[in-house]
Amino acid sequence: MNMTVKLININFSYTGTKKVIDDFSLELTEGNIYALMGANGAGKSTLFNIINGFIKPQSGNIIFNETDITKFSPYKRNLIGIGRTFQDLRLITTISVKENILLSFKNNLSDKWHNAILKPNKLKLQQIELEKRTREIIQQFHLEEVESNLASDISFGQQKLLSLACCVANDAQLLLLDEPVAGVNPVYREQLTEILLRLKQQGKIILLIEHNTDFINQVADSICFMAYGQKHNFKNIAEMKQSEIVLNAYL
Secondary structure (H helix, E strand, O other): OOOOEEEEEEOOOOOOOOOOEEEEEEEEEOOOEEEOOOOOOHHHHHHHHHHHHHHHOOEEEEEEEOOOOOOOOOHHHHHOEEEEOOOOOOOOOOEEEEHHHHHHOOOOHHHHHOOHHHOOHHEEEEEEEEHHHHHHHHHHOHHHHHHOOOOHHHHHHHHHHHOOOOOOOOOOOOEEEEEOOOOOOOHHHHHHHHHHHHHHHOOOOOEEEOOOOOHHHHOOOOOEEEEEEEEEEEOOHHHHHHHHHHHHHHO
């Protein structure tokens, strides 16, 4: 069965404001990259916060693989496979690149001290496997040269790569990426493009907020443009630019 995420008739407004999300429905399927676009204040970040549970919608439902997760906490949504990167990255900057990745794995037996006593063999085998998996992720995300550096000491582009690497280590199936290439130089943008296309081939669902139209043309299978809380679908940037709705939204 293919993985799907469905937003069904989502409504949300902040106190004393018009609807930020207005009867919004969207279906996402595995192996696809979706670009979420819109002018500032269109509701893109609010929609992300609703999907990962930071905000509860006033009405509507979120279905993840046929399970209604509308009332799930952010923690529970993370456990079932929803991962998110942020514009401010939110890495643990006082530890190394490698340690950030190691800490992202779920069900790590070393998180509980008593496992060293009660499950020493199982703990040892898991640590060997996690070291192997960490090495693979470091290589896939082009972080070999900085793996021992503090996360605070690597470049902004490398921090973007690390943030996404942590989501992959956490086994996220739905990736919510907030401006993944904003402020990133062309070298890291090319690496991120290659990584996202590979993750797509692995069957991940990727929903990204981004303003870089060249990047969107390279990676996105479709565009969801938000205006006045509602969505408008486009196949590509060229089609989107011809829309009066889009022009009016930016005016």
